[in-house]
Amino acid sequence: MNNSNVGDFSQREFPMTQQNFEEIKVVAYSLTGISLSNHKKNMVYGRLARRLRRLNVASFNEYCDVIREKNSREHVEFVNAITTNLTSFFREGHHFEFLSTKLLPRLLAEKRQEKRIRIWSAGCSTGEEPYSIAMTLKNFTGMSAWDVKILATDLDSNVVEKARLGEYATERVETIPDNCRRFIARNNVEDRVRVKDVIRDMITFKQLNLLHEWPMKGRFDIIFCRNVVIYFDVETQKKLFERYANLLETTGNLFIGHSENLHNITSRFKSLGRTIYELN
DSSP, X not given: OOOTTTOOOTTSSSOOOHHHHHXXXXXXXXXXXXXXXXXXXXXXHHHHHHHHHHHTOOOHHHHHHHHHSTTOTTHHHHHHHHSOOOOOTXXXXXXXXXXXXXXXXXXXXXXXXXXXXXXXXXXXXXXXXHHHHHHHHHHSTTOTTSEEEEEEEESOHHXXXXXXXXXXXGGGGTTXXXXXXXXEEEOSSTTEEEEOHHHHTTEEEEEOOTTSOOOOOSOEEEEEEOSOGGGBOHHHHHHHHHHHHHHEEEEEEEEEOXXXXXXXXXXXXXXXXXXXXXXX
């Protein structure tokens, strides 16, 4: 067996045994549903080593004792450390093209009486996705008087707070289309920009573990859950997509990530192509 991608952790600042890593995997799965594979060991070590230094903990044996405790105060920081938050504005641009050219015109016709749209960005990371959704809706003609609300949630409380602030380095907004640049303003800090309030006010940011109880009672017209379920095992994915289906309107749409698919996972959705689905 080739373990070159795992590496030798016995000579590092904090030696980490395979048993330590197995314990970390068990705790990670129990708290988040995320399945960590061996090739994530380097990433896990690097992120958790920072926690050991912060806590003045001498070894991974000791750290495992800390996270093994029920309701440990370290659990929040542990979860924040191991979750991955890679995102960008208007990532997978075909989703936003479909939203503006196909989905919003349909909703405009179907919901012209109630004039109400609800969208959920599940796994919103640092906010680029829900802000991209909000900009797309704000640019769409005919919905200025509509009641439009976007819920944006993430497991990581740190990134939710960053998302809520809506402040980014200038280079982060380079992927925003020209017709949406008017929603970005210069910040007081050099090389920093912020999302304008007209967009921020459309979004409610909350910390949420997708595997726990969901407080939302109303149904959504659209759910974005992109590049989230790749960290879950198949059984967890099946349960999650069943819950999404139950929370969507009868003609609701689901957007997932480019490396994800629903084949052999659920029969509740039909594909519209390019990782866009409609409730069956």
